Amino acid sequence: MNRIAARIDAVDIHGSIALVDCVAYGQRFTAMLIGAAAEVSAWQAGMPVTLMFKEAEVSLxxxxxxxxxxxxxxxxxxxxxxHGKLMTRVTLDFHGQAIASIITTRSAHALNLLRGDSVEALIKANEMTVVKEAAE
Known part of the structure; x- marks a missing residue:
């Protein structure tokens, strides 16, 4: 599971769906949380959170x-x-933090991925989870 420390920037709720915008490393991220509106409604801008997403949900x-x-x-x-027979694990550097992606080996070969290549990791908002940091 990939994890990125972030802070909440904004929360937008409609019905049972919440869009939570967070900032990490000066970049904005969006998570769509379904069925969590009651919990999320108490979240405030500036609150520390952890963004989490599975390696298999990271496209390149x-x-x-x-x-x-x-x-x-x-x-x-x-x-x-x-490279594996069917799947390839790609380790990425995102601002000094390691992020992992698992894609098909066919896709990895089609992209001709090599160490040092610049790529974009892409994660859909509904695949991003936000976990509130424990109070100190």
């Missing part, structure tokens, strides 16, 4: 241009590529 792109509906785009550098 090279030379991505144009508009895209994915809100969470992380500019990363490839640190390591571990």
């Amino acid at each position: 792109a090279k030379n991505l241009a144009g508009q895209i509906s994915l809100r969470n785009r992380l500019a990363c550098i490839v640190l390591q590529v571990e």
Whole structure:
């Protein structure tokens, strides 16, 4: 599971759906939380949280241009590529923090992923979880 320390920037709630905007490393992230509106309604801007997302939910792109509906785009550098028969694990550097992506080996070969490559890690807002930090 990937984890990024962040702070809440804004919360928008309608019915049982909450959009939680967070900032980490000067970059904005959005998480769509379904069924958590009651808990999230008490969250305030500036509150520390942890953003969490599964490795299998991280898509990768090279030379991505144009508009895209994915809100969470992380500019990363490839640190390591571990090819398996069907799946490939790619370790990325995001502002000094390691992020992992698991993609098909076919996709990894099509992207010709190499150590040092610049890529964008893409995560849909509904695949991003926000966990409130424990009170000290």
